Amino acid sequence: MIAQPGPQPRSFVDRTFNPGLRDIFRMGIRRTYAFRTWLYLGILQVFFQLLLVTAIWKAVYGGAGQVNGVSVDTMITYLTVVGMINFMIYPAIADEINTRIEDGQVAVDMVRPIGFIRQMLALEFGCSVGRWLLLVVVVPGLLLLGSLTPPAQEAFLGFLLSFGLAFAVSIEIWLLVGLSSFWLLNINGMRGMVGLIGSFFAGSLIPLWFMPGPLRTVSEWLPFQAVAYLPASIYTEQATGGAMWRAIGIQALWLVLLGIAASQVWNRAQHRLVVQGG
């Protein structure tokens, strides 16, 4: 059935805090450890990927110390930081929204006293924080395979700020993918495509500074660079001083733009709701 639009559609994010959110957040953390095999598999894949891309980059560098002013050590640090970012950002929110629409649970979610989007965000934060606890294992592993040579203090602080923005932008992207299930009902293909294309244009395999001209231009116009390339280039001190602030500015801009997009989509989605099963 198609739900009748209520007299007052729910706002994107309510302002009042509800203690129920804390419980959803905790549930997210617990859920991370309920599916341990898949968690470990995810970690293994991060390591495999890092092992492969560092090997390929070392091989293309050959004996060359520097290419375009970038040393092979910088390159490896870049790839390691990207690996860490990819581990820390987990798109639980897209799957969650999709599952809830697929089995009709969304009808119950939407009559709860907490807004649907806030519930989903709380769960996403829980799942992410759950993963972050594992950094105690992941960081030493990354150090073993790659390198996380610490940057100067200013660059490191810039990176922390930039990572926060990267996390927020990434959640907005996956929220949009998740919300598309109000129209598509099944987002498996969409999710895979965004994951694959997104990680390429985010500079996960090739930093933007090594991309040929046209490809680089495309990457610079897409939001994905804000997720991996910009924070990693701040960490590796490829973007310092003014360039660093410019990078952070681009991320902030995408944060606002995608935030507006997500709230617009959410407003429409509420009127498109199809409750399956039931």
Add this chain to the structure above:
Amino acid sequence: MTLLSICWHTSLASIRGEMQYRTSFIMSLLFGFLFQSVGFIFVAVVLTQFDAVAGWSLWEVGLLYGIRLTAHGLWTISMNQLFRFDRTVQEGGWDRYLIRPMPLWAQMMFTQFRIPPLGDFASGLILLIVALTRVEIAWSPLLALFLPLAIVGGALIDGAFQLGSAAFAFRFMDTLPLRIVFDDFQGRFASYPMTIFDRPMRNFLTWIVPMAFMAWIPSTVLLGRTAELPFPGWVAWLAPAIGLALMTLAVTLFHRESRNYQSAGH
């Protein structure tokens, strides 16, 4: 003859089933295409800025990547049933396999047909054909015979690890994570010349999980680069036999493990 015709009909029926969801069908085919080629696109883009990867030019890597992907596609097309094998065992579906008057291998290979593996196979074949026109190979009848044999051998190596892992479903019920690890390993590490890895990793991939025999070693034979192998060049010609040997082991393991089957408890 009856066996063949039954296989043909069950395959056709499942293709008709798959075609019912046209959008989803096209999306998954496209995604498969992209997913499988991204590793090569990556190298192609990198090689616009650099000359070679460990002395291998773009299309030499393309040949290697194409052999690996075609072999992988060949395996997944013929044995894509394995994808849902855990469930078959968990839900007691193996009972049905056991009572049907048809060889088990034929039932596993032909009772269901999924479309996405066709995407893997097609992208592999396209890449391989393009690469073959761009690299210089001193063709001889023997070499022309070696290439298809090597691809079949590669499919058997890929398959041996998948079938070998699936065998444990009879005992542990859940083998998908293990199969994903091997699939991931194959997709990532078998697609490039092993000379990019340092010695321990290269030895691991040559002697312990011998994915090196899927594509790197056959490609060195085709390109006349056997000098970079850690053993005499003629050994590389045995690559197809490695696949056969591993598959024999996997089948034996599968038969032994299947004795642990307990059916489902309902």
